[in-house]
Amino acid sequence: MRTVNPQKVEIRKREIVEAAKICFEQRGFHSTTMAEICAKASISPGALYRYFDSKESIIAAMAEDDQFRAMQSFKSALSEIQNGADFFQTMDKLLDDVVTNYCTKEQGAMAAELISEAMRNPIFAESCSRAYMDLHSHFCAILECGQKLRHIDESLNIAEAATMIMASVDGMVLRMAFCGDVSNIEASRWLKNFCQRYLSPKSQTQSQIKNRA
Amino acid sequence: MRTVNPQKVEIRKREIVEAAKICFEQRGFHSTTMAEICAKASISPGALYRYFDSKESIIAAMAEDDQFRAMQSFKSALSEIQNGADFFQTMDKLLDDVVTNYCTKEQGAMAAELISEAMRNPIFAESCSRAYMDLHSHFCAILECGQKLRHIDESLNIAEAATMIMASVDGMVLRMAFCGDVSNIEASRWLKNFCQRYLSPKSQTQSQIKNRA
CATH class of the missing domain: 1.10.357.10 (Tetracycline Repressor, domain 2)
Structure with missing residues (x-):
């Protein structure tokens, strides 16, 4: 079983939020897709959903x-x-x-x-x-x-x-x-x-x- | 040729804007479609486009x-x-x-x-x-x-x-x-x-x- 490092989780979450912020600033909440956030944060959709279950939670x-x-x-x-x-x-x-x-x-x-x-x-x-x-x-x-x-x-x-x-x-x-x-x-x-x-x-x-x- | 009554045009435009306002309040600008505005204003799309050429102009x-x-x-x-x-x-x-x-x-x-x-x-x-x-x-x-x-x-x-x-x-x-x-x-x-x-x-x-x- 993989152990979870809480500090790493926090850092990764923050990176995703920062990436999402850039997308939202450029295109607004509604027009931004989860795929765009993944691309900007250099993360796969599967990995992203381990941190956030929806755009709303970001x-x-x-x-x-x-x-x-x-x-x-x-x-x-x-x-x-x-x-x-x-x-x-x-x-x-x-x-x-x-x-x-x-x-x-x-x-x-x-x-x-x-x-x-x-x-x-x-x-x-x-x-x-x-x-x-x-x-x-x-x-x-x-x-x-x-x-x-x-x-x-x-x-x-x-x-x-x-x-x-x-x-x-x-x-x-x-x-x-x-x-x-x-x-x-x-x-x-x-x-x-x-x-x-x-x-x-x-x-x-x-x-x-x-x-x- | 049909004559245009400017006062009637103004009244119709105002009715469309009021109908659009209700749609926007309920669903926001992005999610509201021209079709919904037409339905709310009881007007056909063809008629609506004589007054406004886009959602943006409304x-x-x-x-x-x-x-x-x-x-x-x-x-x-x-x-x-x-x-x-x-x-x-x-x-x-x-x-x-x-x-x-x-x-x-x-x-x-x-x-x-x-x-x-x-x-x-x-x-x-x-x-x-x-x-x-x-x-x-x-x-x-x-x-x-x-x-x-x-x-x-x-x-x-x-x-x-x-x-x-x-x-x-x-x-x-x-x-x-x-x-x-x-x-x-x-x-x-x-x-x-x-x-x-x-x-x-x-x-x-x-x-x-x-x-x-």
Whole structure:
């Protein structure tokens, strides 16, 4: 009997997901066939089915990867703020990461594909929505911490603020995917400025905000 | 020779677009066939091709409809503000309209479909991007007017603010399409609160903002 090396399995799965990503970016989920994914990943169909039983399970694994990465950034941002890092500087870093990793034509295309897939596939929609709510509650924890430290306006409802900021980021990712007129530097600066204006206590004067920026 | 009544043509085209919309919402652009659209619109293929030469041109007409409606709201909002209406009250009405008309599962699904179609179809992408930029410049005119009237912080870059607000709205439309936890009333309230906080001059104290809200 062949022994299974879990680390090797993980590496092979990741390679397949990466290969599938390239196919999906070029042709979309629906038009991509398992045969194309096999060709791109240099694997036989028989071998591929040992790792994934359908195109849908590759898509789900891809979405989970993104979710995992985002969750890791949120967790480390929270612990940084808890350990005394400046709230807005930490937010700025998070937003820089988002713009670098997601504000690309490819990632925007993928986000649009994931959403339109979720719209027609209730099981996938259910898992996307759960993943989104999970991210949302982690982001709420970051904002709550900022509110406790009085960097965030105490009158702001945390669930509302988390939803609005996540929506703005999502909207920006999609917008940048199909209009080429905003640069990554602008996107990053604009998102930071927006968070600062939206979250800061209203009693702060403009000059105080400028000094911190 | 048969005479063509332009009004009848417009009505028939609109009926076809509405029928196509229902098909697209249920099965997505790619899976929907022209035959299905014909069946839903109760029209023969030969007759349908007199109005639209391809599925793509139906999709384009659909996008143009939305674009036209949005442009009309922007234009009337601008003239209202120019004629003395309160800036934030006019913005609130615009946002209420957006939530009522676009924050539905169907419209969110359609938006995702349109974006993912644009990602793989350069001609469609070009026209979507032009339409978006057109809306953006009309929205800029509204914000500029608000800035002249000193309802908007004078330090805010108008193109930046227009981009951020449009991104937030887009993100909210998509989010509400696949997570059922935010109600239309909340979405509308949150978007209004966000615009007020983001756009208001920073020197205003919280109490002033509360009084106006």
